Amino acid sequence: MINKIEFSNRLTDLRTKCGLSQNRLAEMLFISGQAISKWETGSSLPDIELLIPLAQILGVSVDCLIGNDISVIAEALTSYDTSDENIMLLTAMSDTLSREYLYKAAKYFEHDKLKYTMSLTLTAEKNVYTNEIDVKEMTAESLKPLSRHLSNLTLRAINESYNPVQEITDYMRCPNCGGNLVYIKEADCEYLMCDNNHRYDINEGVVDFKTLEMPGFTWSSWIRRYEDFKKNNSKYYNSELRDNDYKMCLDELRKDKPKLIIDIGTGMMGWASRMVRLIDWECVLVLTDLSHRILKYDKRYVDEVLSNPKVKVVYLACDVRNLPFKDNTVDNITSMGGFEAVIYDYVKAYKESVRVLKNNHKALFDITYINDRNSADSIKWLELIHNEGGDMKVYYNMIFDLKELAELIPSYGFSNHTLTVISDPIPPPDTDVFPYNDQISRWMGLAFVTAQK
């Protein structure tokens, strides 16, 4: 039995320690702020399916969240051949690290492979004084507040030497010749190599299929440095609209709990990177983008801030019109704005996803739409865009109304689909100038599509 009052106090404490408002936490879980308020006043408890994402967001184990005694873990860890100080360190991490990783860390300790030091720096006027602290000398009590940091570093260290792409090479194929791919690790490099010796280096954890962004559509130029990326990422995807979209996708995914998911055109801190934290089943999530740099930043951010031991993330800098996967191998495709970003060749991107999907499996994507093409509002919008000319012309050809989409989606190879409207198009302005500059779809409706192969 979970004690509601104890739970409510623990939750408030953890939430405020993480610097999250009730509303922010509610947003991250895709639920209402009132639900959080009810949990924190002790009048209700979260649904069981929310416990794992909630614990992950707060950076603690579910055991810790619901108040289970963690000494069970310390007990289990004594079976490893390691010192009492190391067990104390592991126990300090047990709030924030999953059992799987805790035991992996214990194994590292057995072989003396982990050493934690803390550096304390004092700057006085122009002088800097530094003290190194051996974490092993600290007490269990003083280690507790460091749990999150210790766990995060440990997770990174354990994952560093391991790229999960090696778990899925059986499903992959060379995008150049279709040959089988194998993963090879040498002393100072790692890469994928095919039967015909096409080699794809893995740089900074991202498999580089050497794709380049299309001239005129260089998304990576929005952000030049990782620091800017970090600063801006929360601003980009904070709209309520997108959150509804994301929630639908996550709910849909939860029904099937797919083991191998490919996200199409992941972009910078897009849907898939954010979802890493909320997925609560074991899976491999493949993030794709033409730009190596975008994925490199995504990886860094996921590793530093969002990592989730349940989700193995593979980063492929590749062209989604020529996915490095064999036919009928993938359990699920997601794409939030990704298909539509292949403006110049989106039909090929859809068809390619259908090729790699297993039969009867689903693609989940959002899509923009207009109301009946012949309605007065649509005619006015289309006129405004047409008059803009320039780059707008490319976009112009991929504006569809719902009737047209109902015919188009099957033509990509899906056997059936459902389309749920998330928001309607807005009425046109009373001027002769298109009001949104290069943001072509700001006025259009948004729908969420579940399509089955």
Ligand SMILES: C[S@@+](CC[C@H](N)C(=O)[O-])C[C@H]1O[C@@H](n2cnc3c(N)ncnc32)[C@H](O)[C@@H]1O
């Ligand atoms: C709108 S952004 C993605 C948004 C993101 N999925 C989200 O959830 O917010 C589009 C991304 O698709 C990528 N892209 C465009 N064409 C592509 C292609 N042919 N193959 C792979 N990625 C592509 C771009 O580099 C860009 O980063």
